[in-house]
Amino acid sequence: MTNTRRMRNSFARPVVLAPLTITGCTVLLFLVGSILARGFMAPSNVLMLLALSADLGIAAIGETVVILTGGIDLSIAWNVTAASIIFTGITQGNEGHLWIGVAAGLGVGALAGLANGLGIAKLNISPIVMTLGMNNIMQGLTLIYSQGTPSGSAPASIKEIATGWLGPIPIIVLVWIGLAIVVSACLHATRGGRYLYSVGESPMVSRLTGIDNDFVLIAAYTVSGFCAGLTGILFTGFSSMSFLGMGDQFVLPAIAAVVLGGASIYGGRGSYAGTFVGAFFLTVLTTVLAIVNISIGFRNIIYGLVIIAAVLLYRAYTRERE
Amino acid sequence: MLVLQSIEKSFGATRAVRDVTLDATSGAVLGLVGENGAGKSSLMKIAGGIIRPDQGVVRLEGASVTGLSPRSALARGIVSVFQELTLIRSLTVGENLSLLKPPIRSWGSIDKARRLREGQETLDRFDVPVRASSIVGELTLGQQQMVEIIRAVTRRPKVLLLDEATAALGAPEVKWLAGIVAAERERGTIILFISHRWEEIESFCQRVAIMRNGELVAHSAVEDVSHDRAVELMTGRPLGIAFPRKRPASGGTDLLQAEGLESDVLHGVGLQLAPGEILGVGGLVGQGQDALLKSLFGDHPLISGTITVAGKRCDLRKPSDAIRRRIAYVPQERKVEGLLLHKSIAVNLSLAILRRLSSWMGLIDHKREQQILSQSIDRLKIRAASGAEPVGALSGGNQQKVLLQKWLLTKPTVLLLNDVTRGVDIGTKTQIYDIVVDLAASGVGVLLYSTDAHELVELGHRVLVMIDGRINAELSGYGLTAEAIVRASIGQEVRDGAAA
Structure with a gap:
């Protein structure tokens, strides 16, 4: 009896426990931070840190969707960069070309994602190989397009979205929270969301239920590319220009945020709420480590250890099942 | 002598092996027969040290060998050949044959030329028509099975366990195996042999043990058991299951027709399913029943053949095509x-x-x-x-x-059931039977594949028995008995049975 009960619980546990754990860890980090620096827990600082997490969080939307299918997207780096460079190249800081630039940036990201999805679903290429290859292709295309030196700058309105405030709240935080609500609703309350989880947990069950697995995969990678494009545009607003390699900082942290948020790297389980907190946690961790003023080498080691520790901890949550 | 004493083994709520005591001596090959799920394979895995019994001991020449690891079982000369092959598909035949003890040069590197030569010598000595340099994955299933068998024999076993080692073999290869088994017997090896085919038991074995529902129901010399008696002992009567009363099919135009279905597994299969009809599909495991059901659900690629649903010919390429035509398929492996x-x-x-x-x-x-x-x-x-x-x-x-x-x-208007009561408790079984019979009464056509012959007899209006991707017999009316199904499954009534 007790045995059955334990088994029963372990099936549902990680979905709830992991986001709770990472939320607890974030609170803990804030306590540590406030010991080290006065005002670390002040609402304005919390909002500031949220604003700093937003670009990563938005890139991690796509990564969440892809990881839920059991895949991975390593092409975020140059999708972000390509979108940004095309965006500034078209707009040249000119408000008049804003919408063409946005459409081009998002379109480039989505197209790269579509290509990823087609390769993975139709040609059966493993996600790691396909997206790594796509990352190189996007790097090459970007270098050819920009001839090595990206030109232009972000139009003022994008800068405003990325760095401006609406009353007491940074606009980018509102954008991120808005997107988070939409994404969570799509994942949990729509047919497409159900199919995504289903394909991720078992492609076999999904196929035998009549779900078009290929379509679901292609859609997931396209969404991921689109999100990378959006991240590129918003990050351009933040840094007010585009530069080569600007997307590199997003790839591994986006995957880390998804994992810290409790999603299974094998697919089928996880939530965007978890990823949201995961992305925030990583930003707070980076900030706290910066305050402590330890060398960048140690910072990276701690960063890596935290991710491994989280995976071990989450596995302990599910262990009884195995 | 290999002795299994008071062996008990449960998997969850099912008692796979119930208090079985059995011995096997060198010089007499012991055949182990029974229906699917009778506990033969579990018993053999216990003897081979692959699984540990809940109770009881296994002794080899007086010493306990209970619950060894596969590796230490091998070290004591207990060698198993299972239905599922254990060869490494990406390596060559020669590499597989000498996997544990490759020929080594004095400085420690593997002597590849010698490995190839010795592998080929072994293959030739045992008359296996395969090159040592071939990749295992490129061989036919039968050839792979032969390689697996000679690999077991070249390990010079004290105990040789063959679990449906003939499943993938054609008639000439079965004869070949009979020769090998006879030679091993003369060498003094203790041999246990599982097969579904009675004629193989008769030609391979001197003694036979018959199992049903985890229990040993007979253990004697082969010549003392007639084939009829063996079938009777194997099937028995299931206890405590109340089958709902069969109701006549409502008739009318066929819901589903299939003609000349050909694929890598199916060879010219055809069937008709009327509204309200429960059409049973029987036969030994792996005779193409799975492929037949899946092909009607768009999940098994066909080379040729036509499928007609509600009078309209259709091309079922994927499950969603079938679902749209209101065909439902309940798969066998619910967890997968x-x-x-x-x-x-x-x-x-x-x-x-x-x-x-x-x-x-x-x-x-x-x-x-x-x-x-x-x-x-x-x-x-x-x-x-x-x-x-x-x-x-x-x-x-x-x-x-x-x-x-x-x-x-x-x-659904057509319901395809793939052995849905296997491994299910009796209460749920009867409930599922009631649901199926009620559905049929409401006009749904049901295609019911089952490994339980009684289930087919009690629920089915007609039963198709499959062998090797073909329909070997169609049974109905008074001819529809569990015994007839078992006979037809092992090719007994190929000539008398109505050819499909």
């Missing part, structure tokens, strides 16, 4: 093919009908979903703490109910 174990009962139940449950924008009507959930739980008496409970936490019987209901919710 049927259910999302980490998802709730509600999510599993609505997965196949999400289109009906959601708006054009894709928003799911959660209220409607909850209604369907509570109705389903009531109707099928699914025992669960709540509908939000993950399906993986339910008992096997309750999981099976969820899976069946998932497909019943699609309101």
Whole structure:
């Protein structure tokens, strides 16, 4: 009896426990931070840190969707960069070309994602190989397009979205929270969301239920590319220009945020709420480590250890099942 | 002498082996027969040290060899050949043959030329028509099985366990194996041999043990057991299952017709299914029944053949094509093919009908979903703490109910059932029987594949028995008995039975 009960619980546990754990860890980090620096827990600082997490969080939307299918997207780096460079190249800081630039940036990201999805679903290429290859292709295309030196700058309105405030709240935080609500609703309350989880947990069950697995995969990678494009545009607003390699900082942290948020790297389980907190946690961790003023080498080691520790901890949550 | 004493083994709630005591001596090959799930393979795996018994001991020449690891069993000369092959498919035959002890040069590197030469010598010595340099994955299943067998023999076993080693072999290869087994017997090896085919037991074995429902029901010399008596002992009578009364099929135009289905597994299979009819499909495991059901569900590629649903010819390329024509398929492996174990009962139940449950924008009507959930739980008496409970936490019987209901919710006109009562408790079994018979009475056509001959007899209006991708016999009326099904399964009535 007790045995059955334990088994029963372990099936549902990680979905709830992991986001709770990472939320607890974030609170803990804030306590540590406030010991080290006065005002670390002040609402304005919390909002500031949220604003700093937003670009990563938005890139991690796509990564969440892809990881839920059991895949991975390593092409975020140059999708972000390509979108940004095309965006500034078209707009040249000119408000008049804003919408063409946005459409081009998002379109480039989505197209790269579509290509990823087609390769993975139709040609059966493993996600790691396909997206790594796509990352190189996007790097090459970007270098050819920009001839090595990206030109232009972000139009003022994008800068405003990325760095401006609406009353007491940074606009980018509102954008991120808005997107988070939409994404969570799509994942949990729509047919497409159900199919995504289903394909991720078992492609076999999904196929035998009549779900078009290929379509679901292609859609997931396209969404991921689109999100990378959006991240590129918003990050351009933040840094007010585009530069080569600007997307590199997003790839591994986006995957880390998804994992810290409790999603299974094998697919089928996880939530965007978890990823949201995961992305925030990583930003707070980076900030706290910066305050402590330890060398960048140690910072990276701690960063890596935290991710491994989280995976071990989450596995302990599910262990009884195995 | 190999002695199995008072062996008990349960898997969850099923007692696979019940208090079996058995001995095997060198000089007399012991055949182990019984229906699927009778406990033969479990018993053999216990003898081979692959699984540990809950109770009882295994002794080899007086010393206990109970619950060894596969590796230490091998070290004591206990060698097993299973249905599932253990060769490494990406390596060559020669590499596989000398996997444990490759020929080594004095400085430690593997002598590849010698490995190839010795491998070829072994193959030639045993008359296996295969090159040592061939990649195992490129051989036919039968050839792979032969390589597996000679690899076992070259390990000079004291005990040789053959679990359906003939399953993938054709008639000449079976004869070849008979020679090898006879030679091993003369060498003094203790041999246990599992087969479904009685004529093989007669030609390979001197003694035979018959199992049913985990129990040993007979153990004697082969010549003392007639084939009829063996079939009787193997089938027995299932205890405590009340089958619902058969009702006549309503007749009318066929819901489903298949003609000349050809694929890598199926060879010219045809059938008709009328409204209200329960058409049974029987035969030994792996004779193409799975492929037949899947081909009717668009999940098994056909080379040729036609499928007609409700009078219209159709091309079923993928499951969604079949689902659209209101065909439902309840798969055999509920945990792998049927259910999302980490998802709730509600999510599993609505997965196949999400289109009906959601708006054009894709928003799911959660209220409607909850209604369907509570109705389903009531109707099928699914025992669960709540509908939000993950399906993986339910008992096997309750999981099976969820899976069946998932497909019943699609309101099918043709229901394909792939051995859905296997490994299910008796209570759930009878419940599933009632549901199936009621559905048929309401005009649904049911194609029921089962490994349980009684189930086919009691539920089916007609039963097709398959051998090797063909329909070997069609049984109905007074000719439809469990014994007839078992006979037809092992090719007994090839000539008398109505050819399909």
